[in-house]
Each structure stands twice: as C-alpha cells, then as structure tokens.
Amino acid sequence: MASTSLDDLAHELNVPAAQIVELIERTCARLPQQRYYVFRVGPDSRGTGGSADRPRTIAAFPSPDDALAFAQRNGYTVSAQLRPIAAVDLVKLLLRDAKVGTVLFLQSLSGDEQVRGFPPGVSVTRQGMLEQLAPGGRTQIELTAKAFDTLQFGVDFRRRGAFRVALTEAVDAVVASYVPPPGSLDSGPRSVYATSVVEGWLRENGFPHAMQRRWIDVAGEPTWDGADELCEIDCGTQQRLLVQLLIHTDGERQFIGRVVVTS
Secondary structure, rough: OOHHHHHHHHHHHHHOOHHHHHHHHHHHHHOOOOEEEEOOOOOOOOOOOOOEOOEEEEEEEOHHHHHHHHHHOOOOOOOOOOOEHHHHHHHHHHHOOOOEEEEEEEOOOOOOOOOOOOOOOEEEEEEHHHHHHHOOOOOOOOOHHHHHHHOOOOHHHHHHHHHHHHHHHHHHHHHHHHOOOOOOOOOOOOOOOOOHHHHHHHHOOOOOOEEEEEEOOOOOHHHHHHOOOOEEEOOOOOOOOOOEEEEEEEOOOEEEEEEEEEE
C-alpha cells in the first residue's frame, strides 16, 4: 500500500494517518515473523471459509512447506500458487479491504500427520483493528498478573490479545531505554544484558513471580527472524503468559531484537 493509499484510508476512517501507521506497527510487533506465505487464489475464490456475503479469512503460513502440508492434510487440491508476502502488507490489506475479515498468522505445523484444521497462531481481525482506531478504542490496560488471570481463554479473546500487545509495548520500551552501566562489556543499544532488567521490571510492576524460564538456541529456524537465541521469561501467572526476547548477533555483540508476548 502506497503512502497515498494510507492517506486515503485515513480520510475514509476519519483518523490521522499517523494513528493508522502506529496501529499497523503495533500489530506487526506481536507477530512471530515478518514474512508469510499465502495461496494465490483466482477471482472467483472467496477465500478460506468465506461466502458471498461474508468477509473472508486469509491463512498466512510461516513457510511454503507448512502451507502445502496443511493443504495435503486437509484434503484440499493445491491448484493455486503460493506467494510470499510481508506481514505488514497483510495488515494493511485487512484495513483497506472490507471483504477481508480476518488474517490468521499461523505457527509452524507439528510433525503429527493426523493433525487437521489450522494450527495455533495469531488472529488479527479487521473489526478489532477498527475498534482500536475509534475514539476511546485504546483504553488503559492494567498490566498485572492478577489482571491477566481474570481474563478467560476463549471468552475474553480480544481482551487477552490487547493485553499481550500492551505488555509487548511496555517490555520493548524497557529494552529500548536500557543503558548499560559504565564499564559494562557491552555499551550498545538493546543490550543482551537487558534480559535481566526485563525480569526485574516485571517483578516490580505487577508480575512478582516472573522468572527466566529458559535460553534456547534458535539459530537457523526461520520462525525467529534470524535470531540466534531465545530468552524466555515466565510471567508467573496462573494462566500461561510468556515474554520471549529474540537475541541476535551482529558479529561483534549480542542484542535484543523483537519482543514477543505469547499465552
């Protein structure tokens, strides 16, 4: 979508273009990766689970193999070609095209050949995004373990999603603002040493039982956008809530890339 299209959309929705840009960036920040694969469909296709008078759903797969495996497992004839598409372009399409109601940003399929239907993933709806653009659409969210545990899975789906987005933004701000102390082995931005600072921040700001759960090697796994390691912090909630910090290496130093909050 060109910048003029964003301006047109802002005019149509009667909101500032900067607000739309901020919403798009915020939405993409909670996605596991920034490039997906979708089936190229013909003009007569109504998409996944759609009907003539119902907005269609777009399934975005993390890799071509996942897309083809899904089609084979669910008995679909794969006649359409796959095409790569940036996550940001899918989010823009969702806002621009009223015929698209939902984009499912799917996780990688497991090795279980009996699995049918869509794997887990992040669901982004057009209605949900429009509500965030509406006056008062972004209400203040209490970021505490207690507040998260009051949200019921499946019942408060949208509110749980909004909670994860808000926590992602808060943790990313902690990482971005961290300044290593004088004499530190690393003095660059988004230092890897901020992992402990994030854990401490969570404990002091509503998540008293937060603790680092694991560090794992994710090098070479496309799901993690080129990260070498993953630092995972358990938020200590009764319901599963994890903060994942993607650790990258530029040849000279390690630093924290994206922040992912998952439940």
